[in-house]
Amino acid sequence: MGAAVGSPFYMVKTQLQARANASIAVGTQHPHDSMFKAFTFVVREHGVIGLWRGTTAAVSRVMFFQPNSFLNSLIGSICGGVVVVACMTPFDVVSTRMYNQPVNKNGKGIMYKNLLDCFVKIFTSEGLWGFYKGWGPSFFRLVPHTVLSLVFWDQLRILHGKWNEDESI
Structure with missing residues (x-):
């Protein structure tokens, strides 16, 4: 549940950390340079649902089995x-x-x-x-x-x- 709720923050963190100088950039570079600008950009370009793009990957990386399993x-x-x-x-x-x-x-x-x-x-x-x-x-x-x-x-x-x-x- 925490991964699903926090997924927009994880996505923005990842996009901000991936930003690099054009000469060494790998992958898609996103135009934002702050968390607020990132959220604004994503909502404007992709709607509120866009904030949860990639949630399934975020949830699966922290998923656990039943207690005492x-x-x-x-x-x-x-x-x-x-x-x-x-x-x-x-x-x-x-x-x-x-x-x-x-x-x-x-x-x-x-x-x-x-x-x-x-x-x-x-x-x-x-x-x-x-x-x-x-x-x-x-x-x-x-x-x-x-x-x-x-x-x-x-x-x-x-x-x-x-x-x-x-x-x-």
């Missing part, structure tokens, strides 16, 4: 697992490179001086995607673990809450 914890844990893998994999790649590099007679790494040097060398020689080698196996190892852990935890929490309610009756 296992789907809440399932979807949340999948999203959390993806974020963890995306954030963790670059550090896994760097750790692997640091551990596997050859060392000199004093035990110092030959290829990388330190963590920052390793990051820079990977980025300059392999680009951003160089940090995501092994992303697939990491995803298929971590996401099921995250999903099972969080779904079971959430369901046990709900069961415990119901059990406590039953005892108090």
Whole structure:
């Protein structure tokens, strides 16, 4: 409900944030430079209904399942697992490179001086995607673990809450 009510503000915010200099502009550029001018323009050009253009997309991006549904914890844990893998994999790649590099007679790494040097060398020689080698196996190892852990935890929490309610009756 909040997304539907707030949709005109979200649309205007998006249009104002998308404004850019003509040389770098991407997508449609809207002529307004303030919230008030944006609302006035949209109503004048498209009517009041125009303020809710795109509401279905705004509502679907914040939609949740019924309270205590296992789907809440399932979807949340999948999203959390993806974020963890995306954030963790670059550090896994760097750790692997640091551990596997050859060392000199004093035990110092030959290829990388330190963590920052390793990051820079990977980025300059392999680009951003160089940090995501092994992303697939990491995803298929971590996401099921995250999903099972969080779904079971959430369901046990709900069961415990119901059990406590039953005892108090």
